[in-house]
Amino acid sequence: MGGDHGVDAVIPGAAQVLKKNPRTKFLIFGDENKIRPVLSRFKALEKVTTIHHTDKMIRDDDKPSAALRSGKGSSMRLAIEAVQKGEADAVVSGGNTGALMAMAKIILKTLPGIHRPAIASIFPGIQGQTIMLDLGANVLVDAENLAQFAVLGAVFAKAHKKISTPNVGLLNVGSEETKGPDHVRGAAAILSNVDFPGHYHGFVEGDDITKGVVDVIVTDGYAGNIALKAAEGVGKMTGHFFKQSVMSDPFSLLGSALSFMAFRRFKKKVDPRVYNGGVFLGLNGICIKSHGGSDAVGFASALTLAVELVKHGYIKQVAHDIGHLMSQETFLSEGAYGD
Amino acid sequence: MGGDHGVDAVIPGAAQVLKKNPRTKFLIFGDENKIRPVLSRFKALEKVTTIHHTDKMIRDDDKPSAALRSGKGSSMRLAIEAVQKGEADAVVSGGNTGALMAMAKIILKTLPGIHRPAIASIFPGIQGQTIMLDLGANVLVDAENLAQFAVLGAVFAKAHKKISTPNVGLLNVGSEETKGPDHVRGAAAILSNVDFPGHYHGFVEGDDITKGVVDVIVTDGYAGNIALKAAEGVGKMTGHFFKQSVMSDPFSLLGSALSFMAFRRFKKKVDPRVYNGGVFLGLNGICIKSHGGSDAVGFASALTLAVELVKHGYIKQVAHDIGHLMSQETFLSEGAYGD
Numbered sequence: 001m002g003g004d005h006g007v008d009a010v011i012p013g014a015a016q017v018l019k020k021n022p023r024t025k026f027l028i029f030g031d032e033n034k035i036r037p038v039l040s041r042f043k044a045l046e047k048v049t050t051i052h053h054t055d056k057m058i059r060d061d062d063k064p065s066a067a068l069r070s071g072k073g074s075s076m077r078l079a080i081e082a083v084q085k086g087e088a089d090a091v092v093s094g095g096n097t098g099a100l101m102a103m104a105k106i107i108l109k110t111l112p113g114i115h116r117p118a119i120a121s122i123f124p125g126i127q128g129q130t131i132m133l134d135l136g137a138n139v140l141v142d143a144e145n146l147a148q149f150a151v152l153g154a155v156f157a158k159a160h161k162k163i164s165t166p167n168v169g170l171l172n173v174g175s176e177e178t179k180g181p182d183h184v185r186g187a188a189a190i191l192s193n194v195d196f197p198g199h200y201h202g203f204v205e206g207d208d209i210t211k212g213v214v215d216v217i218v219t220d221g222y223a224g225n226i227a228l229k230a231a232e233g234v235g236k237m238t239g240h241f242f243k244q245s246v247m248s249d250p251f252s253l254l255g256s257a258l259s260f261m262a263f264r265r266f267k268k269k270v271d272p273r274v275y276n277g278g279v280f281l282g283l284n285g286i287c288i289k290s291h292g293g294s295d296a297v298g299f300a301s302a303l304t305l306a307v308e309l310v311k312h313g314y315i316k317q318v319a320h321d322i323g324h325l326m327s328q329e330t331f332l333s334e335g336a337y338g339d
Numbered sequence: 340m341g342g343d344h345g346v347d348a349v350i351p352g353a354a355q356v357l358k359k360n361p362r363t364k365f366l367i368f369g370d371e372n373k374i375r376p377v378l379s380r381f382k383a384l385e386k387v388t389t390i391h392h393t394d395k396m397i398r399d400d401d402k403p404s405a406a407l408r409s410g411k412g413s414s415m416r417l418a419i420e421a422v423q424k425g426e427a428d429a430v431v432s433g434g435n436t437g438a439l440m441a442m443a444k445i446i447l448k449t450l451p452g453i454h455r456p457a458i459a460s461i462f463p464g465i466q467g468q469t470i471m472l473d474l475g476a477n478v479l480v481d482a483e484n485l486a487q488f489a490v491l492g493a494v495f496a497k498a499h500k501k502i503s504t505p506n507v508g509l510l511n512v513g514s515e516e517t518k519g520p521d522h523v524r525g526a527a528a529i530l531s532n533v534d535f536p537g538h539y540h541g542f543v544e545g546d547d548i549t550k551g552v553v554d555v556i557v558t559d560g561y562a563g564n565i566a567l568k569a570a571e572g573v574g575k576m577t578g579h580f581f582k583q584s585v586m587s588d589p590f591s592l593l594g595s596a597l598s599f600m601a602f603r604r605f606k607k608k609v610d611p612r613v614y615n616g617g618v619f620l621g622l623n624g625i626c627i628k629s630h631g632g633s634d635a636v637g638f639a640s641a642l643t644l645a646v647e648l649v650k651h652g653y654i655k656q657v658a659h660d661i662g663h664l665m666s667q668e669t670f671l672s673e674g675a676y677g678d
Contacts, residue, residue: 126579136512139520173475173564181478181561206568210576222520223565225512226558229545230566234573237549238609240465245605252601258594259585266584270577 001030001057001075002095003292003299007038009094013299014049015042021307027052027088029075052078058099060292067099068106076100080107083285090286090306092277094299097289101137101280108285111319113326116141117282118149118221119289120156121228122275122305125212131157132171132209132217133281136225143186146170146218147331150191151321152281153216154198159312160305161215166197169204171219171227179203183220193330197321206230235270277302279309286314340369340396340414341434342631342638346377348433352638353388354381360646366391366427368414391417397438399631406438407445415439419446422624429625429645431616433638436628440476440619447624450658452665455480456621457488457560458628459495460567461614461644464551470496471510471548471556472620475564482525485509485557486670489530490660491620492555493537498651499644500554505536508543510558510566518542522559532669536660545569574609616641618648620657625649 003009007030014026025048028035032053039046056074058067071077076095082088084107093100101117110117120133133153138145150168157166170188172180177188180203191200201214206227209217219227246256256263268274276298278289286309290302325331342348346369353365364387367374371392378385395413397406410416415434421427423446432439440456449456459472472492477484489507496505509527511519516527519542530539540553545566548556558566585595595602607613615637617628625648629641664670 124576126576139512139518171565173478173561179478206565206570207572207575209569210572219565222512223562226510226545226562226566227569230548230569231545231573233546233549234570235577236546237463237465238574238577241608242601242605245601245608246598248604249600252598255594255597255599255601258597259591260594261588262581262584262591262594265587266581269580269584 001034002060002093003290003294005295006094007034009290009294009296009299011035011038011042011045012296013303015045016296016300017303017307018045018048020304024048024307026050027079027082029054029079029082030057031055052082054078058096060096062096062099064098064102067096068102071099071103077103077107080104080285080287083287084108089310090288092288092290092299092302092306094290094292094294097278100287100289104280104283104285104287108283108287110282111284111315111322113322114148114282116145116148117280118152120153120279120281121277122160123209123231124270124275125210127212128215129161130209130212130214130217131160132219132224132228134219134221134224135228135278136221137280138221140222141183141220143183143190144331146183146187146220147190147194147196147325148282148322149218150187150198150200150216151196151325152318153218154196155312155314155318155321156279156281156309157215158197158317159308159314163215165199166215167201167213168198168216168218169201169208169214171209171217171223172203172205175203175205187218190331194325194328196325232272235272273298274301277305279305281318284315284319286310340373341399341432342629342633344634345433346373348629348633348635348638350374350377350381350384351635352642354384355635355639356642356646357384357387359643363387363646365389366418366421368393368418368421369396370394391421393417397435399435401435401438403437403441406435407441410438410442416442416446419443419624419626422626423447428649429627431627431629431638431641431645433629433631433633436617439626439628443619443622443624443626447622447626449621450623450654450661452661453487453621455484455487456619457491459492459618459620460616461499462548462570463609463614464549466551467554468500469548469551469553469556470499471558471563471567473558473560473563474567474617475560476619477560479561480522480559482522482529483670485522485526485559486529486533486535486664487621487661488557489526489537489539489555490535490664491657492557493535494651494653494657494660495618495620495648496554497536497656498647498653502554504538505554506540506552507537507555507557508540508547508553510548510556510562511542511544514542514544516542526557529670533664533667535664571611574611612637613640616644618644623654623658625653
C-alpha cells in the first residue's frame with residue numbers, strides 16, 4: 001500500500017523478480033480491491049501469490065509512536081508479523097520508514113547482543129559497489145555498536161557481492177590513526193584486533209564512498225545520513241544543470257540526440273532505482289525499505305536484495321558471527337575505549 | 340611555494356585578480372629565483388608586487404606540529420606574519436592545510452571569545468550558492484561553537500553574496516525539532532532565541548547543500564568534512580562514468596562534439612575552480628587555503644574571496660557580531676543545553 005505508486009510499483013516489481021527467481025512466493029498485504037485488478041495482469045505471479053486483505057494502512061505522515069500504538073491490523077504490521085511467524089522469509093515495504101523501523105524492532109526484535117539495528121544501502125562506485133551503514137537509524141553510537149555494524153555489513157556484502165572476505169572501512173575525516181571522534185577510533189581499535197567475517201581496511205573518507213575502494217563502509221547514522229543525502233543532492237544538481245545546459249542551444253540538443261546511447265549507458269551506471277533498498281540489519285528477520293518514490297524497477301531491486309539475503313541464510317550467519325565477535329576478549333577490552 | 344603548481348598558479352592567478360581589482364597590492368613570499376621569471380611576464384602585476392625572498396618552505400607532508408616547531412622563516416609563516424603585523428590584509432596559500440591552520444591559529448590568534456576557528460567553503464546549488472562550515476577544523480564542537488559558526492558564516496555570506504540578512508540552516512538528519520545530536524539541537528535552541536546577523540532557517544539535510552535553499556549551512560567538522568568529500572566523490576564518479584559512456588560508440592562521440600557549447604556551460608556551473616578556497620574563519624586575520632591542485636583560475640577564486648572579505652571589513656564586523664552574540668542572556672542560558 002505504501003510509496004507514491006503503491007500496487008503499481010509493488011506488483012510489476014514482484015513479477016520481474018519472479019522471472020529471475022522462479023521459486024519465489026509472494027504474500028501481498030493490503031486492500032484486495034486495489035491489489036486484485038493489477039495482479040490479474042501478471043498470471044505467473046498470481047499463481048504464486050497470496051493476498052492478505054486489510055483496509056487498514058499506515059500513512060506516510062504517521063509518527064512511529066502512533067503507528068506502534070494504533071497500527072494493529074495494518075498492512076505494514078501484518079507483513080512484518082508474517083516474518084515473525086515464519087510465514088514469510090522477508091518483508092519489503094515502500095511505506096513510512098520510521099514506522100517500519102519502529103514496528104520491525106518491536107515485532108522481529110534485535111538479534112541477541114545487538115542493541116542498535118542499522119540501515120544499509122548500496123552505492124555505485126568507480127571500482128565497484130560499496131555497502132554503507134548506518135544511514136540514519138542511530139544518531140549516537142559507541143565503538144562496540146560500530147564494530148557490530150561491521151559484522152552486519154560484511155555478511156550482507158558476502159550475500160550481495162558474492163565475495164568471501166569483504167574489505168571493511170570506517171568512515172572518518174582523515175586516514176591517520178589519530179584523527180576523528182572517539183567512537184570511530186574505538187571501533188578501529190576493536191576491528192584491528194578481532195576475528196570477524198571481513199578484512200579491516202582502516203579509515204576511509206567521504207570520497208571513498210563512490211570510489212569503490214572497500215566493500216563495506218561503517219559509520220554512525222549521523223554522518224551516514226548526511227553523506228547519503230549530500231551524495232543524492234549532488235546527483236540531482238548535476239542532472240539539473242546538465243539538462244539546462246543541453247536545452248540552451250540547438251547544436252547541443254542535436255548532439256545529445258546523437259548521444260542517446262551514451263546517455264542510456266550512463267544512466268544505467270548511476271540509476272538510483274538499481275541502488276534502491278534500505279536494508280534494516282541487526283533484526284531477527286529480514287526487513288527492507290524501498291524508496292517511497294520507486295517505480296516497479298526500483299521495487300524489484302529492493303525485492304532482489306531480500307531474495308539474496310534469504311538465499312544466503314543471512315540471519316543465521318550473522319547471528320553466529322555477532323556471537324563470535326562478542327565472545328572475543330579483544331572485543332570486550334577494546335570496546336570501552338569508544339564509550 | 341605551495342600546491343601542485345606553485346608560482347604557475349599563484350602569479351597568473353594574482354594577475355587575473357588585479358585586472359578586476361586594480362587597487363590590490365601583492366606580497367609574494369618564497370624563492371625569488373622561481374618567482375621573478377614568472378612575475379616578469381605580468382608587467383602590471385610586477386608593479387604592485389613585493390617579493391619577500393626565502394629559501395625555506397613547509398612541505399606538503401610536514402606534520403602541523405613540525406611546521407610549528409621549525410617553520411620560522413618559511414614562506415608560509417612569513418606570509419601569515421605579514422597579516423599579523425598589518426603589512427598585508429589577508430594571506431592566501433596553496434600549501435599544507437594542517438600547517439597553515441596551526442600556524443594561523445598561533446600567529447593570528449582567534450577572535451575574542453572564539454575557542455574554535457572553522458573552515459568555510461562555497462558550494463554550487465540549483466537555486467544559488469551556499470556557504471558551509473565547519474569543513475574539518477574541529478571534530479568535536481558544542482552548541483555554543485555552532486552558534487558562533489553561524490555568525491562567522493553569516494558575515495561571510497554578507498560579504499560574498501552581497502545580501503543583508505543571510506538565511507542560516509543547521510545540518511541535521513531530519514527537519515523535525517526532536518531529531519539529531521545534542522550539540523545540533525542545542526545550537527538550534529540558541530539560534531532561535533538570539534539576535535545575530537542572519538535569519539535562522541531551521542534544520543537542513545544533506546541534499547539541501549546543493550539545493551541552495553539557505554545561504555549558510557552550519558555543521559561540525561566531522562559531518563561537514565564527510566559531506567564535502569562525499570559530494571566531491573559523486574562529482575568525480577559522475578564525470579568518470581559520463582566520459583566512459585561517451586567514448587564507447589562513434590555516434591555518441593560525434594554527438595558530444597556537437598554539444599561542446601552545452602558541456603562548456605555545464606562545466607562552468609560546477610567548475611571546482613570557481614568554488615576554490617577554504618576560508619579560515621574565527622581568526623584575527625583573513626587566511627584562505629587554496630586547493631593544492633588548483634591552477635591559476637582556481638587560485639584567482641581563492642584570492643577573490645580574500646578581496647571580498649577585506650573590502651567588507653570582515654574581521655571588524657565579525658568581532659563586533661560575535662561580541663553581541665555572546666553578550667545576550669539567551670546565548671548563555673541556552674548554550675548549556677548542547678554541552
